[in-house]
Amino acid sequence: MQNAPLILLAAGGTGGHLFPAEALGVELMKRGMRVRLATDARALRYSGLFTRELIDVVPSETVRGRNPLALAHTAVKLAAGTAVALDLMRRLKPKAVAGFGGYPTLPPLLAARLFRIPSVIHDSNAVLGRANRLLSGGVSAIATSLPGVLDRDAALAGKTTTTGTPMRPAIVAAAATPFVAPEPAGPLRVLVVGGSQGARVMSDVVPGAIERLEPALWRRLKLVQQVRDEDMARVRAVYDRLKLDAELAPFFSDLPARLAASHLVISRSGAGTVAELGAVGRPSILVPLPGSIDQDQFANAGVLAEAGGAIRIAQGDFTPDRLAAEISTLAAEPARLTTMAAAARTVGKLDAAERLADLVMKVAGI
The missing domain is CATH 3.40.50.2000 (Glycogen Phosphorylase B;)
Structure with missing residues (x-):
């Protein structure tokens, strides 16, 4: 496995972001890929596929309001996170980066773009989240859980695929x-x-x-x-x-x-x-x-x-x-x-992890 292609997954540190990332990780490993997770410190509480040696903690901060001091603090944290993420890209050389939403995905996806590494974002909501919206223009492909999320956005609809939400094995x-x-x-x-x-x-x-x-x-x-x-x-x-x-x-x-x-x-x-x-x-x-x-x-x-x-x-x-x-x-x-x-x-898609893995590997050229 040491020489297998690496896919870096990026997700916010809550279950809504981590569980789909874990499900994709399981599917990619079945296909012979290596996976790592870039996230914030909250993810260290979760047990599952991503043990501590597979997690890279990247500093980040959520935009919580329009207060100038709060915005400045967020900008500093995200800049620090991007510096860490750039070092990750240099060291790990992933074949692709897949993001699952939340502000902790911004630094890894921005770093991937600077290194010209193919990238995919996945959004589980019926409305594209703010972090994913910021990233959407610069990624290689967009995956949504639900149909029609970006139908009215001609610039993004062409690179959007409806995959469903990858389900962890227990589901x-x-x-x-x-x-x-x-x-x-x-x-x-x-x-x-x-x-x-x-x-x-x-x-x-x-x-x-x-x-x-x-x-x-x-x-x-x-x-x-x-x-x-x-x-x-x-x-x-x-x-x-x-x-x-x-x-x-x-x-x-x-x-x-x-x-x-x-x-x-x-x-x-x-x-x-x-x-x-x-x-x-x-x-x-x-x-x-x-x-x-x-x-x-x-x-x-x-x-x-x-x-x-x-x-x-x-x-x-x-x-x-x-x-x-x-x-x-x-x-x-x-x-x-x-x-x-x-x-x-009728709304559920049990093969979503396979669909998303197909998309990620296509973008990665594997």
């Missing part, structure tokens, strides 16, 4: 579990998650919604909910009072398996979550994160909602009464849950 395994609708009086398995950091709104709204359900539905519910440490006591108190079968934790390491076991998922609509719901094929109620400049989560949720696989609720409308009504309706219509699961599956 591919979960996708092999068929959806089985709940029996009319049988258990109803509901999974509530809020993204990599959790979401306070789920702790604020879901317990109140469960409280408003008919007591007969309480006895059917098998609830798994991601709850931040600071919200745990108040959420648990509600479910204990209702004598609910509920498992609560700040993080679930086996989330793909829990996703496959669910009849209904209530979640934010980050790109990774939407892609995984499509790959596994599970009905969902999606609450986009408000306030985003790009409104990417609203657009992501819209893809599943328009396909018929999800119900999209803006956070302002996400109240205990509304959520209780939606859960009650779906619990009474198991056939609708089956239809939603099948519709969600």
Whole structure:
């Protein structure tokens, strides 16, 4: 392997960026390639394909506002990161660089351009992210998870390929579990998650919604909910009072398996979550994160909602009464849950890692 071509992957240090990078890395290694990951220090928390000896930490900073001091700080950090990335390109001599979004991808992709190394960016969202937008004009190819992302941009559409989002092996395994609708009086398995950091709104709204359900539905519910440490006591108190079968934790390491076991998922609509719901094929109620400049989560949720696989609720409308009504309706219509699961599956692409690997190797001339 020492003499095998090297593909350098670049990704922000969150699961939404790292998991697709890892999935591509696995596929490239199957094809005899070597891979390394350029990212920020946050990625060192994640276990998986990228052990510490395969990670190159590159300084970076996210643009957080228009304050001149903050912008100057960001510029200095990105300049330092670019200097580190230039040294990486000189030493590693990768055949291509593939970026997965987030500001930590800027230095490696800019350095690749200066060294005339072929490059690809992948974006999982229904709207191109800001870092990828900055890079898009100078890369060799663009891969998107969803169709139509750049259809209106003639300058970029010609070098854009829809590949889907590469899925980590645990999601591919979960996708092999068929959806089985709940029996009319049988258990109803509901999974509530809020993204990599959790979401306070789920702790604020879901317990109140469960409280408003008919007591007969309480006895059917098998609830798994991601709850931040600071919200745990108040959420648990509600479910204990209702004598609910509920498992609560700040993080679930086996989330793909829990996703496959669910009849209904209530979640934010980050790109990774939407892609995984499509790959596994599970009905969902999606609450986009408000306030985003790009409104990417609203657009992501819209893809599943328009396909018929999800119900999209803006956070302002996400109240205990509304959520209780939606859960009650779906619990009474198991056939609708089956239809939603099948519709969600039409959005997923389980061969996305292979498609993206094909594109990267073509750009690299391998």
